[in-house]
Amino acid sequence: MPMEKQTEILTKSKIHELDPLFKPRAIAVIGASAKELSIGNVIIKNLLHYGYTGKIYPINPKESQIRGLKAYPSIFDVEGEIDLAHVIIPGKFVPQIIEDCGKRGIKAVIINSAGFSEMGEEGMALQKAFLDNAKKYGVRIFGPNCQGIINTDPKIRAYCDFTFTFPDPGYISIAALSGGVGAVIMQSIFDLGIGMRLYASNGNAADISLPEVISYYGDDELTKAILLYTEGFSNPKEFMEAARTVAKKKPILAMKAGRTEQGAKAAASHTGSLAGVDISTELIFEKLGILAFRNEEEMCQASMAFATQPIPKGNRVGIITNTGGPAVIATDELVSEGLQVMPLPESARNKLKSTQLPEASLGNPVDVVATGGGTQFRGALDVMMEQDEIDSILINFVTAPFTDTDEVARQIVEVSKMKRKPVVCNFMTNMSMERYRTTAKILNEGGVPCYAFPTTAAKALGALYKFSKLQTRNIGEPKKFSDIDRAKANALLAPVSGRFLTAHEVYNLLSYYRIPLAPWGVAQNAAEAASIARSIGFPVVVKAEASTLIHKSDAGGVVLNLQNENEVRIAVENMNRKIGHTDHVALKFLVQKFIPGGKELIAGASAKKGLGHLIMFGIGGIYVEVLKDITFKLSPVTEIEATEMLSAVRMAKLLDGVRGEKGIDKAKVIELIQRISQLVSDFPQIEEMDINPILAFDDGIWVADARIKIKEQIH
């Protein structure tokens, strides 16, 4: 590539495609209305109220002026340049307006109007019509059926939204699928007294997607943390690609709603049905290092700490308190969140003595007591900041009426501003009193995140800590096993479409990927079965095989621990009588080495549309049904992730051996999970794979049964 070309691209890239949306220099409000409280009026009112720095052009053929601004009959009557059009007109007129915008050189359009893809076929057609026009002219569409965007930058102050919260500039940007939830989050941020940077809620997201918005936030230098609300991803791959880059640069705090509907659909015995949509969203978050929340209030509260505090280096918390009970509550919650409140070393206690009152308690929590003032708080803070054994600090500060609370606040701010360790404050006061509002202001302007409850403050610190773990977690790259035979697997799978593999096929496929199988053979009748059994060696298990037979065990189609040829023959004949005759199907018989005494594990995979596979691992036997003791990761699974899976099950201890029992060969299971991951990644047509049981011993593992379903293939 010649040098000039490169430079040109670099220059271009400085003006982002979404700049006309987020940094408009002039906005045309198409469908502006003089009618008080109509959306077309509220939009103009909000732009004016918020002090938008650019030009506003109300477009309305019937009005000469709206809210004191000159109105224009059409965008073609406006003389200056227009970056953004905000459209609030009935859906049927939208395609024509987009065409007009294209002709007028407008680069971005927000469509508040509803009545498109969310309203059936007619709406779909309308949406397609305006999208075609947009594409023709290179116009980017935000919405339709959406709220809009807000940019709090003092140089811009674009409030292109009909909501009612007017945030101060700050460092948190919000992206929300649902405008209602977006508004709740924005309001909460506002109520907490922290600023906001950018806001976007894009409704139907017909063109500009949530991932694009996230990317934009990623590039925006003043966005320090991102709050994301979603109810699922239409294109999870796009989201993953965008968010992967952004999550490396700044914290993303996210919440996905709709988790219980999916949960209700889960069924116990089956990989495919065990893995709901919700699981995959949370797995995406985990894989990318996005901090997931299940409570929007906690997410907002935590964001306050993310906006102002450094990320802690470890889990050891120092508590400074001027009242006992809240420190107990904070300790409970911190410990529940995986943090530790360890006693201070003797040396630190000695240092504390010089600043603390005689009745103070010098352990951890350090109780400076209610009469403790600025000197006592500062003394304790200095010691905690110096102490290597402390990674973060939680302060319980009740505004005792007999202390100089402003001075305490000033000391907290001064130490917190060093930004060496995160500091959060449970600030217990009455904000309706002027005296304490002053104290609060000192803390707030000093960037100390203040919470009204000890549990809330502890949860915020817990979120910082969880994020520090996500941030430092390096899952590595997926291993590529070279001892596998992909060609043979391909030859096996190529002709298969829309059915379960036969036992024969399953066992062959697994063996191509070096998944350890108990020795086996397939027989047509009792004599063959006996002969195979003899060559494998006793004891064996015999399993009836027919495409209609899904739950073999329940139907009497499995007989374990057969000791000789005669027993094998009897077992086969019984199966033929019991199952073969009633179902009028030709049974085959899988004869397999019986390996008693191992721990039963299960593993599997299930394809998720647009997302690869969910890989599953769990404890097998009846416990999979009783306990659902299983865990999931998204493919491709790395060695570190596979290792995490073994620790994630509730019965993890079982794998290490309990009460003199031997543990299992974990390395082999970790390898197995990775081989499954490679197999399904190589062959996306594998819809479901259920390896159950895996018999695990201390010196190896054996797959004893498996089922694999292949998707319908369109050739």
Place this chain on the structure above:
Amino acid sequence: MPMEKQTEILTKSKIHELDPLFKPRAIAVIGASAKELSIGNVIIKNLLHYGYTGKIYPINPKESQIRGLKAYPSIFDVEGEIDLAHVIIPGKFVPQIIEDCGKRGIKAVIINSAGFSEMGEEGMALQKAFLDNAKKYGVRIFGPNCQGIINTDPKIRAYCDFTFTFPDPGYISIAALSGGVGAVIMQSIFDLGIGMRLYASNGNAADISLPEVISYYGDDELTKAILLYTEGFSNPKEFMEAARTVAKKKPILAMKAGRTEQGAKAAASHTGSLAGVDISTELIFEKLGILAFRNEEEMCQASMAFATQPIPKGNRVGIITNTGGPAVIATDELVSEGLQVMPLPESARNKLKSTQLPEASLGNPVDVVATGGGTQFRGALDVMMEQDEIDSILINFVTAPFTDTDEVARQIVEVSKMKRKPVVCNFMTNMSMERYRTTAKILNEGGVPCYAFPTTAAKALGALYKFSKLQTRNIGEPKKFSDIDRAKANALLAPVSGRFLTAHEVYNLLSYYRIPLAPWGVAQNAAEAASIARSIGFPVVVKAEASTLIHKSDAGGVVLNLQNENEVRIAVENMNRKIGHTDHVALKFLVQKFIPGGKELIAGASAKKGLGHLIMFGIGGIYVEVLKDITFKLSPVTEIEATEMLSAVRMAKLLDGVRGEKGIDKAKVIELIQRISQLVSDFPQIEEMDINPILAFDDGIWVADARIKIKEQIH
């Protein structure tokens, strides 16, 4: 008892012993100070600021007047009657002052001062001294080292506290061990805009106890709900007796802190160590029907619903919303809390059509859409109120700028005031705008509990529902088995002190209480063992018995499934070699019927000081270690409670049988738990009892091993 005597008592009981504390007609502030911001000044300031209706007598020998009130050198210089003294003087002067108060006829004293039992021996002596004086004169003491009390009754308005929150009158009363947490709760109630009735934080609680305060709240007619914070009970029996009566009359919402310290001490293999202090407090709450919280903010938020709403009759929620996302979040949380959001029947949908806009969604949630106003909300509310399939209503109400939000609020209030079903509201607005503050005021004055987040509103409804379950739960009376032989058990236990029972004793004791045992005998040597085995019938298990042998299995002291006399002899000889010789102890051998194939369960009991026993039930085998799948109740355990225990373990499904396996004889296990409960209730000297394993089959259960430890008996 003669008639006059009865009447006299009844009349007396109308004036409660704690009335002088909570309803003082005159207060002497002993240690009143002219010094601004001193506690002795703040107390007077608060009484004045809050508008105390009685007389205030500042006591200070050096001042003639304090904050505009006449000061007196001593309480003997005051002419009028004094109900309550509020003491803020150094600890060493307190005993004398209490003597003075007694002489002066003062019936109640709040002691703010610290320096007593919390400060070592000298403090203890001081505390004893003033308590002796108090007893002599019948003075009741509140504190020391405490905050005090508040009574918001407009006729009283006693603010005997140095805190800074001045609540409006209401129906919630607060009792908090920790003043700091009490203040947080009071402030939160205030911030939520709900009123408070009574407040008490009694610090060291040297005389007047938390249970007494709870009883007082129980008798106080205007207290509709009680908020309780504790870090444990010094006298759990006293609390149980007081709270049992109160909890039947009004909801008690409670939080106990200090749960993790105890949790850390838990060890896996043992009843005694598995049951921590925290477990017993939560079990007390459960037994009495007290609603337990682990988050003080959630407790306060929930109290708002308890103060204004009826208790729901069931778990079916109707959601009305004017924005989509928050309804999804609310549904998620409701379902997580055990509530249901079921579709409305066709008839209800048809009724809705007459009031809803065309774009409304008529399922459940009913989405009246952002442009929906009072008519739409009212229409939906009326349908939900009429519908038998709906037990409670959650409203998501965002103040869309283009609707008459006041009208919506008025309609919600009107329907909510019918009090037929609980209504909670997630009210999403910007309270810094006058327009919406008006709307909020309508809702708040109308008694509609409003929350800023959908999850918070859902959690409050969840709390109401949980309480409805507690309230309707009748655990019945403990069964008294008459087929037991208490006399024999008594004869066995009477001479035992401070040791484990021998196997022989254990098996005898259990058999006196008709606890089903696998047939057994004790042998001194191999020959005897073989002979016992023969009479029991094969197979048998042999267990080595010696007082030093705690974990028999690990030491090789258990051999299962012995098929004949020879195997028994060999097993005994091996044990003698392996264990007998190395430990230099005389082994005995328990020979017991081996009953293979049952499910292993465990049960047990452990004595809790001042509280009877914790009764434990769980799934046994290696799973007790891996999963800690155990559950506890307080003795005496009723049949209903025992039944609940079987459902409370995580592997409960296992007991019903999984995948064609037979379930177990649950009735026998339920009976066993009750028999254990009766045994430990009859013999409180049983410190620990560990029945492990119980082998459970579909047609009966067998105890295969047990250990019992008896407390040191002082005769």
